[in-house]
Amino acid sequence: MERTNVNHPPLQAPAIEAVLDIWGQAGERHFIPISGNSMLPIIRDGDRALTAHGCASVRRGDVVIFRRNGHMVAHRVMRIRDGGRDGGLTLVTKGDNTPQFDLPLSAGEIVGRVLAVERNGKRMSLDTAVWRVLGWLIATGTLAWSALYDRSRKLKHGLLGPQPNRLTTGLRRSARACFSLILRIAQAVACRWEE
Numbered sequence: 001m002e003r004t005n006v007n008h009p010p011l012q013a014p015a016i017e018a019v020l021d022i023w024g025q026a027g028e029r030h031f032i033p034i035s036g037n038s039m040l041p042i043i044r045d046g047d048r049a050l051t052a053h054g055c056a057s058v059r060r061g062d063v064v065i066f067r068r069n070g071h072m073v074a075h076r077v078m079r080i081r082d083g084g085r086d087g088g089l090t091l092v093t094k095g096d097n098t099p100q101f102d103l104p105l106s107a108g109e110i111v112g113r114v115l116a117v118e119r120n121g122k123r124m125s126l127d128t129a130v131w132r133v134l135g136w137l138i139a140t141g142t143l144a145w146s147a148l149y150d151r152s153r154k155l156k157h158g159l160l161g162p163q164p165n166r167l168t169t170g171l172r173r174s175a176r177a178c179f180s181l182i183l184r185i186a187q188a189v190a191c192r193w194e195e
Helices: 013-026 129-160 166-190
Strands: 029-033 048-053 063-068 071-082 089-094 110-119 122-125
Touching (some): 048 063, 063 089
Antiparallel strands (some): 048 110, 071 089, 110 122
């Protein structure tokens, strides 16, 4: 696996902001290197994400790259609301491989939408009808699971109190494992790597 930035120090936040502004003004698509595993199994550490800059065509289920605390993060869009902090859109995101939702984002924090992932010289398009539907299903399923978990936790607290017990811990782990398995199967079926 080729790593082009191994011998170079990381770019400082002002340099990253300047590069992103230039890219955004050019209106082109660019590859952005990915580090971390919050989007496993779709995106892995060392992959490159082909990104269309801006958030004009972002929909629920799309994978976006955004700026947060001097870092760039690639996560899936769970919710989109009008009337955010700057009067524009507010997006709620979450990594496929993380348990928590991210803090809400303004449209200005979005770098762009991930169109494809490149790994070891092969490319997988995320800008197909199948992937857009699958992304929407992942986001909707995640939101449904989160709502069900919150309701069941409140019910459990009301009936059994706040202390953990083996039954509820086992049920929570089983449900989480089932949802994770369904997610991985759906993603494995849709993965089509091209030369």
